Amino acid sequence: MGRSGAKKQYFWSKASLTEQIILNAPDVDVYIIPDSSADIKMHSRKIIAAHLFRPTWKDSLITLLLLTASTGTGLLFTLFGFSEANIITVFILGVLIIAVLTVSPVYSIISSLVSVLLFNWFFIEPRFSFHTYEPEYAVTFLIMLISSLITGTLADRLKENARQSSREAYRARVLFDTNQLLQKAECADDVIRITAQQVKTLLDRDVMVFPLANNKAGSAGLSVPPHYLRTSGQDENEAEIAKWVFINQTAAGAHTEKYENARSLYYPICMNGYCYGVIAIYLNGDSLEAFEYSVFSSIIGECALALESLRNAAEKEQAAIAVRNEQLRSNLLRSISHDIRTPLTSISGNASNLLTHYEQLDKETLMQIFADIYDDSEWLTDLVENLLSISRIENGQMDLHLSTNVVDDVIEEALRHVDKNASQHHIIVQSGKDVLIARMDARLITQVLINLINNAVKNTQKGSEIIVRSEKDGDRICIHVIDNGPGIPDSMKPHIFEMFYTGPDQVTDGRRGMGLGLALCRSIAEAHGGSIMLTDNDPSGCCFTFTLPAEEVAINE
Numbered sequence: 419m420g421r422s423g424a425k426k427q428y429f430w431s432k433a434s435l436t437e438q439i440i441l442n443a444p445d446v447d448v449y450i451i452p453d454s455s456a457d458i459k460m461h462s463r464k465i466i467a468a469h470l471f472r473p474t475w476k477d478s479l480i481t482l483l484l485l486t487a488s489t490g491t492g493l494l495f496t497l498f499g500f501s502e503a504n505i506i507t508v509f510i511l512g513v514l515i516i517a518v519l520t521v522s523p524v525y526s527i528i529s530s531l532v533s534v535l536l537f538n539w540f541f542i543e544p545r546f547s548f549h550t551y552e553p554e555y556a557v558t559f560l561i562m563l564i565s566s567l568i569t570g571t572l573a574d575r576l577k578e579n580a581r582q583s584s585r586e587a588y589r590a591r592v593l594f595d596t597n598q599l600l601q602k603a604e605c606a607d608d609v610i611r612i613t614a615q616q617v618k619t620l621l622d623r624d625v626m627v628f629p630l631a632n633n634k635a636g637s638a639g640l641s642v643p644p645h646y647l648r649t650s651g652q653d654e655n656e657a658e659i660a661k662w663v664f665i666n667q668t669a670a671g672a673h674t675e676k677y678e679n680a681r682s683l684y685y686p687i688c689m690n691g692y693c694y695g696v697i698a699i700y701l702n703g704d705s706l707e708a709f710e711y712s713v714f715s716s717i718i719g720e721c722a723l724a725l726e727s728l729r730n731a732a733e734k735e736q737a738a739i740a741v742r743n744e745q746l747r748s749n750l751l752r753s754i755s756h757d758i759r760t761p762l763t764s765i766s767g768n769a770s771n772l773l774t775h776y777e778q779l780d781k782e783t784l785m786q787i788f789a790d791i792y793d794d795s796e797w798l799t800d801l802v803e804n805l806l807s808i809s810r811i812e813n814g815q816m817d818l819h820l821s822t823n824v825v826d827d828v829i830e831e832a833l834r835h836v837d838k839n840a841s842q843h844h845i846i847v848q849s850g851k852d853v854l855i856a857r858m859d860a861r862l863i864t865q866v867l868i869n870l871i872n873n874a875v876k877n878t879q880k881g882s883e884i885i886v887r888s889e890k891d892g893d894r895i896c897i898h899v900i901d902n903g904p905g906i907p908d909s910m911k912p913h914i915f916e917m918f919y920t921g922p923d924q925v926t927d928g929r930r931g932m933g934l935g936l937a938l939c940r941s942i943a944e945a946h947g948g949s950i951m952l953t954d955n956d957p958s959g960c961c962f963t964f965t966l967p968a969e970e971v972a973i974n975e
Contacts, residue, residue: 477520481529484519488512489536496541505541509533510565517573526574530567589713592620596717600724606630609728610695613687613721617697620713624700626682628660630693659684660696667693672701685714689722692729758801761794793838800872803865818859818945822969825854825888825895832867833886840871842880848887856895856966862942863966869935870899870962878903878959894948894965902959906952914952915940939964 439446492505513533517526539546596616603609610629618625659677663670663684671680682698683706697718699706706714768787771779779787826849833845867886874884878901885900906914915936939962943950948965955961 473522473524477522477525480519481516481525484512484516485529485532485536488533489540492537492541502541506537506565509537510569514569514573517569517571518577523571523574526571527567530569586709589620589709592616593713593716593720597720600720603724603728606694606725606728609721609724613717614697616717617699617714620717621699621706621710626656626698626700627687627695628657628664628698629695655680656682656684656698660698663696664693667691671698672703673705685718687718687722687725689719689726692726694722694725758798761797765791765794818862820857820859820946822855823858823860823863825849825856825897825966828858828860828863829867829886829888829897831860832864832871835864835868837872837875840875840884843875843878844881844883845871846883846885848885850889852890854888854890854895855969857969858946858966859942863946866939866942866964867897867899869939873935873962874899874901874903874960877901882959890968891965893968895968896963896965898961898963900955900959900961902955902957905954905959911952915950 488509488511491508495505495508510533513526513529516529517523520526596612599612599616600609603612606629610627614625614627655677659670659680659682662676663686667686667688668676669683669685670676671682671684672678673683677684681702682700684696684698686696687694699714768791772784772787776784826847829847829849833840833847836845871884871886874882878884883902885898887898887900889896889898940950943964943966946966948967950962950964953961953963
């Protein structure tokens with residue numbers, strides 16, 4: 419059984435529960451485990467009592483001045499013929515003010531006794547002596563003393579209640595502020611730093627925190643406290659104590675059974691069996707009040723909860739990345755297995771025909787077979803280039819080699835490498851009179867233009883018009899690739915730049931894109947600090963627009 423502490427028993431008091439069990443069940447062994455928090459509370463009460471009953475020069479001076487003022491006021495009342503009841507009221511008022519202004523309740527008791535003596539000395543016949551010939555004055559003295567004591571005691575009690583309420587309100591505000599600050603913390607270091615500062619604010623004691631090293635749990639998982647979490651005057655074996663607390667997730671140090679000779683209290687910061695560190699509070703022989711300990715435990719709980727939330731968020735993010743990578747690999751394998759089969763089969767079949775029937779085939783048939791093999795190999799080459807490029811960009815491994823380039827030169831270079839079927843369309847380049855210069859990686863922007871032009875070639879009818887237009891808009895260069903084909907349905911537009919999105923398969927030659935070209939264009943444009951968008955062309959067709967940062971060239975004359 420647990421027992422918080424033994425209360426003083428009187429002959430009319432009811433026996434405690436433990437005593438009743440011992441009396442009514444003599445054959446049962448009862449083990450009483452004392453509550454350590456009761457000892458802490460009793461010790462803290464002794465410390466508070468010693469502080470309250472310690473005399474100070476300030477309180478002594480206040481008491482002396484107020485007693486002097488009460489006596490002077492009483493003498494003034496006597497000159498004006500006021501009754502003794504009015505003078506008694508003045509002294510009681512003086513005792514009340516002393517009880518309110520002084521810290522120790524001893525002064526209210528002393529002032530009550532001294533007030534009676536002063537009243538007897540100055541205002542009772544014979545004056546300037548403590549003798550009296552009237553028996554009713556003895557009753558007056560007794561009533562005055564009792565009234566003064568009651569008034570001073572009530573004032574002290576109200577003052578103590580107000581002081582306690584103020585402390586509790588302050589600690590509650592610290593706890594509330596801690597909760598608000600921890601909600602804004604973005605990393606574990608911020609959480610630890612905020613917790614240490616709030617605990618120091620709450621207890622007004624030196625605080626040291628041993629945070630978890632590299633987010634790894636284990637017997638050696640604590641790191642040395644940073645400079646803003648380390649204070650002087652701690653224990654020599656602090657690392658050993660902190661390590662024990664970390665492993666066992668139990669408080670140790672001052673006022674505990676383990677390392678009881680330590681000057682600091684070491685408390686684990688843990689949640690759901692996972693320890694995030696250890697916090698040490700330098701007590702140096704003192705102890706925490708019960709309410710202080712409760713608020714401190716709440717702050718540590720808030721800290722552990724915040725660290726738990728950050729850890730869960732990190733694990734969720736890692737899980738989301740793993741799922742995304744797994745989905746990416748799955749889509750990639752599915753698309754490759756489905757889309758590469760056709761060109762590989764065509765290359766294999768054409769190569770087999772050349773090996774077995776080369777001499778029987780005429781020149782025109784041979785040229786057609788060679789052209790088919792070339793087309794299929796070019797398609798596979800483009801596919802591999804897009805795959806490598808987009809994987810490097812998505813992983814942050816592609817280094818941009820930025821330089822100042824003329825936009826028209828980059829467009830001209832891209833037109834040299836577009837699909838051979840581009841000759842079946844009318845490709846028009848439109849640019850203004852001014853030379854447009856942009857800062858870009860020319861190789862990657864050329865690849866963007868090739869992808870956009872080839873996309874227009876593959877998805878528009880023969881003889882369609884494809885316009886490549888460049889213009890300056892403020893500090894941006896806008897490049898448009900416009901076609902007058904059938905356009906893209908509204909249902910597909912939100913997904914057109916997503917990786918592996920191909921839409922309905924409308925290709926008649928058995929090959930379709932893997933949905934990498936436009937995704938690659940978006941990645942390259944964003945890597946340059948620009949953007950890419952799709953709009954409708956009037957009256958029909960599509961307009962792909964991407965932007966680049968403009969560059970001004972200084973001409974030295």
